[in-house]
Amino acid sequence: MKTLVVPDMQFANVDGTSDALYVELSLTLKKFVYKKLVHLYALGTDCEDPELCHEIENYLSEQVRAIKDMASYVRMSSVWALATACGILTSRSATLPKPCKCDSHLPTAH
Numbered sequence: 001m002k003t004l005v006v007p008d009m010q011f012a013n014v015d016g017t018s019d020a021l022y023v024e025l026s027l028t029l030k031k032f033v034y035k036k037l038v039h040l041y042a043l044g045t046d047c048e049d050p051e052l053c054h055e056i057e058n059y060l061s062e063q064v065r066a067i068k069d070m071a072s073y074v075r076m077s078s079v080w081a082l083a084t085a086c087g088i089l090t091s092r093s094a095t096l097p098k099p100c101k102c103d104s105h106l107p108t109a110h
Contacts, residue, residue, distance in 0.1 A: 023077045027070040034063040 037060050044052035 023070065023073045027067065027074050030063060030067045030070055034060065034067060037063060 037056055041053060041056040041060065044050075044056060
């Protein structure tokens with residue numbers, strides 16, 4: 001099996017504290033996990049392991065759902081950033097939606 005290499009994650013015009021950065025980073029990581037699951041599924045298929053393939057299919061469907069949710073957050077944060085830059089929004093009254101349920105099982109950093 002190949003070694004795991006984290007993809008290059010370059011973001012343009014980021015000040016280091018932008019909400020859009022974190023949302024976009026999360027989307028990039030979810031896509032990265034999806035690609036690795038696809039490779040693992042292919043390995044299960046090559047080894048004719050139906051149990052592994054079935055289990056990976058569950059994870060793939062969760063990942064697709066998470067990617068769709070995060071992509072909508074990226075669009076919303078882009079609109080929010082544009083509205084703020086144009087002076088339409090002057091306070092943080094318009095906030096991003098709450099995180100999706102699919103992220104609730106992730107451990108929190110201390």
